[in-house]
Amino acid sequence: MLEGIRIDEEYTIKQLKEMIKIKSIVGEERDLAEYLGSELKSLGFKTEMHDVEPRRPNIYAKISGKSNGPRLMFNGHTDTVPVCEGWQTDPFTPVVKEGRIYGLGSCDMKAGFACALTALKAIIDSGTEFGGKLLFSGVIDEEAYSKGAKAMLKTDYGKCDAIILGEPYPGNETKPIPLGITGKILYDVTVKGHSAHGFTPQLGINAIEEAAKIIISLDKLKMKSHERFGVGNHCTLKIEGGYTIYSVVVPDRCRFEVNRLLVPGESANSAIDDFNELVKSLNLKSEVEVKTKPPQYEPFMLREDEQILKIFQKVYKNVLGVEPKYAYNTGITDANVFAGEARIPCLHLGPERGNVHQPNEYTPIEWLLPISKMYAMIATHFLGRDSSE
């Protein structure tokens, strides 16, 4: 299945180490985009960088096969989370210890990029013929608002038949491959009361106390149950109201934000309706305005007979000798944008993770080779010139 294609693990490790050295905390993705661009260019790809925001570019690359055919994209996000307390080594110096490579972003998700570069290099070096196009995108802002993913959909690169996201999902017990992910909205609720002297509260409408009545009733929010995901959930994240400078006045304004996960069948609009219905049932004296604010993500589910999944399933068994594990997840990735908004089938696949969004993040080296191999096999198979199974 992979005749003539040689995976160079040394190259993967070298790439991963180089990328760990490049600081790319959310908002500062430019240097990593430039690095990826120059590597892809040296492999023969046509590259483009587009600023999504000033000095925050997405990097795109493409190479055409010998004939027309499907378009397959390797995607990743170039941003990492900020450095947190508790690192025992410098987060921007790759440290190899006991079979792991430590560094900020090592598994989320520079290892995914390193494996994608390795697979693309292997395909090109081997001279394997393929049809269609191999695309690559490194997008900004996944750890925040997914501005990079949304910008990608507006370009020609948004027209692709499948995307492999190099997030750390190795398809084992701990991190099964997502067949669907919940969406989310952020409720932005303003309660408008009526001020009065705080010694005669009965003459006013206390917006904070009214808001409290809503918040303690959130469990009565009507939420759909989905056969795969179950019921979403809600979490109050922020509340503000009351005086700025101490004064005994009945507060006339209170604003609060509630995160809500959505399952397929629910939408931002239906979620606003649910909230209004709850408010109505409480017979409050205040006026309540329910809106949503970004970020907002659509839930999605993949069709189980999706071609990219069928190919993946075979390749996984071939490389690792076991069947992959699958799951329906809560959480958000850029696939909520690609699959949720644009209906592009997305396969999450990347090396096992260690300490994601925590100090001492690492990638187990043993996962780099099989992931690179699977990427190359899935790509050659998807682009239709590998008939030997």
Ligand SMILES: [Zn+2]
């Ligand atoms: Zn990630």
